Amino acid sequence: MKRLFPILGVVTAALLVYALYMALIGAPTEQTMGNVQRIFYYHVPSAWTAFVLFFVNFGASIVYLVKRKVAADRVALVSAEVGVVFCTVVLVTGPIWARPVWGIWWTWDMRLTSTLVLWLIYVSYLFLRRFSSSGETPTLAAALAVLGALCVPFVYFSIWFFRTQHPQPVMGGGGSIDPRMLHVLLINWLAFSCFAFLVCWSRYRLEKLQREVDQAHALESLMAPRGSVR
Amino acid sequence: MSAPAGITRVTLLKDLRLEWRSKDASNSMLFFSLLVVVVFSFSFDPSAEESRQIAGGLIWVAFLFAAVVALNQTWAREIRNQVLDAYRVSPAPANSLFVAKVVGNFIFVSVLEALMTPLFIAFYRLRSIGPAWQLLVVAVLGTWALVVNGTFFAAMSLRTRSREIMLPLLLFPISLPAILAMVQATTAILNGEGARFWMTLLVTYDLVFTTVCLLLFETVLNAE
Numbered sequence: 001m002k003r004l005f006p007i008l009g010v011v012t013a014a015l016l017v018y019a020l021y022m023a024l025i026g027a028p029t030e031q032t033m034g035n036v037q038r039i040f041y042y043h044v045p046s047a048w049t050a051f052v053l054f055f056v057n058f059g060a061s062i063v064y065l066v067k068r069k070v071a072a073d074r075v076a077l078v079s080a081e082v083g084v085v086f087c088t089v090v091l092v093t094g095p096i097w098a099r100p101v102w103g104i105w106w107t108w109d110m111r112l113t114s115t116l117v118l119w120l121i122y123v124s125y126l127f128l129r130r131f132s133s134s135g136e137t138p139t140l141a142a143a144l145a146v147l148g149a150l151c152v153p154f155v156y157f158s159i160w161f162f163r164t165q166h167p168q169p170v171m172g173g174g175g176s177i178d179p180r181m182l183h184v185l186l187i188n189w190l191a192f193s194c195f196a197f198l199v200c201w202s203r204y205r206l207e208k209l210q211r212e213v214d215q216a217h218a219l220e221s222l223m224a225p226r227g228s229v230r
Numbered sequence: 231m232s233a234p235a236g237i238t239r240v241t242l243l244k245d246l247r248l249e250w251r252s253k254d255a256s257n258s259m260l261f262f263s264l265l266v267v268v269v270f271s272f273s274f275d276p277s278a279e280e281s282r283q284i285a286g287g288l289i290w291v292a293f294l295f296a297a298v299v300a301l302n303q304t305w306a307r308e309i310r311n312q313v314l315d316a317y318r319v320s321p322a323p324a325n326s327l328f329v330a331k332v333v334g335n336f337i338f339v340s341v342l343e344a345l346m347t348p349l350f351i352a353f354y355r356l357r358s359i360g361p362a363w364q365l366l367v368v369a370v371l372g373t374w375a376l377v378v379n380g381t382f383f384a385a386m387s388l389r390t391r392s393r394e395i396m397l398p399l400l401l402f403p404i405s406l407p408a409i410l411a412m413v414q415a416t417t418a419i420l421n422g423e424g425a426r427f428w429m430t431l432l433v434t435y436d437l438v439f440t441t442v443c444l445l446l447f448e449t450v451l452n453a454e
Contacts, residue, residue, distance in 0.1 A: 117406050124399050124402075124403045124404075127400075128386070133389060135453075140386050140450060140453055143386065144386065147379075147442060147443075151406075154431070157431065158431055
């Protein structure tokens with residue numbers, strides 16, 4: 001397993017470089033938007049990666065609630081953290097694209113609003129993990145993750161209805177995508193997924209080490225002779 | 231009466247009696263929501279015709295903030311004298327306690343709403359164009375949604391650091407769909423439009439979250 005990590009690292013780096021090249025130079029320039037459209041190759045793969053990670057968080061939380069495996073809790077923590085990072089990338093790259101294309105930074109459109117709410121839910125999850133005392137954190141966090149994931153369909157459904165009631169004129173229509181663009185998009189998604197997996201993996205190892213260090217400290221303070229100050 | 235229902239009833243009566251004698255939660259809730267109403271009326275022109283469009287939002291934001299005040303106190307009084315620990319080691323089902331707390335909070339927040347609504351109507355010169363009885367349905371469904379989640383998250387944030395601030399941090403994001411539904415339904419009724427979709431959404435939300443909270447509450451209560 002340990003030997004696999006650097007190999008995956010090299011593969012991911014190569015993929016990221018190739019994906020960057022394809023996104024900036026390889027992909028055809030969009031007719032109406034011009035080069036601004038290229039941010040799409042970061043925006044959309046980040047969104048997909050974030051959604052996958054939040055889904056992993058939901059699955060791992062259920063596994064933790066049922067089986068009480070520490071590893072499942074670690075996976076839940078790591079996927080939520082990295083998912084929030086990718087979701088932040090989505091929320092930052094979106095306005096950068098929207099400003100030149102729509103002429104505004106933000107609109108309370110369905111997708112923007114629901115992504116923002118999703119981000120809020122998982123940030124509150126990380127807050128809970130940070131503020132609760134160590135022993136009960138996994139259980140409380142898993143319960144919150146389940147509630148948060150259940151909330152997602154409500155968020156989408158309510159905001160969908162809310163916003164279709166009041167259509168936004170700036171919304172870009174669906175339409176078809178150039179196959180070359182789709183190719184670049186998928187390459188980018190692959191690269192981003194590998195990168196996310198790599199980060200999750202190393203964060204997982206870090207978390208494991210951290211807990212071992214904490215346990216060692218706790219043990220040491222128990223074993224220390226009474227009255228000694230260290 | 232079955233044992234779980236008996237425990238629910240006893241806990242609920244105890245909470246109501248405590249509140250009746252101390253009036254801690256209700257006084258602070260009432261005054262707090264009054265402050266919110268007054269602050270809002272300085273921020274917007276309450277007599278303008280557009281105030282009908284935002285009144286639904288204002289009234290629910292005021293109730294939401296006030297409900298957080300009550301919810302923060304709901305478990306805090308069980309911490310004193312280790313009542314909650316005693317409950318955890320007793321064989322009483324955890325959900326009886328949860329239901330008692332939810333019903334208790336529901337009563338507190340409903341009383342608050344009943345007292346504050348006339349004030350709102352007077353301050354904002356509200357007149358419902360749609361059928362006013364539907365507002366009552368929305369109030370019951372919306373309050374239930376807030377109170378179920380709020381009681382659950384209050385139990386969750388009970389043993390965290392800085393728990394007073396933790397509750398809104400957890401409660402607001404998850405409640406956003408419910409808040410949206412309450413506000414939209416209220417505004418739609420006030421303006422004489424249909425609110426069927428939002429009411430259905432609220433009913434579904436209430437059912438799903440009540441079920442899940444009941445399923446998970448024992449786990450959260452006994453988390454070590």
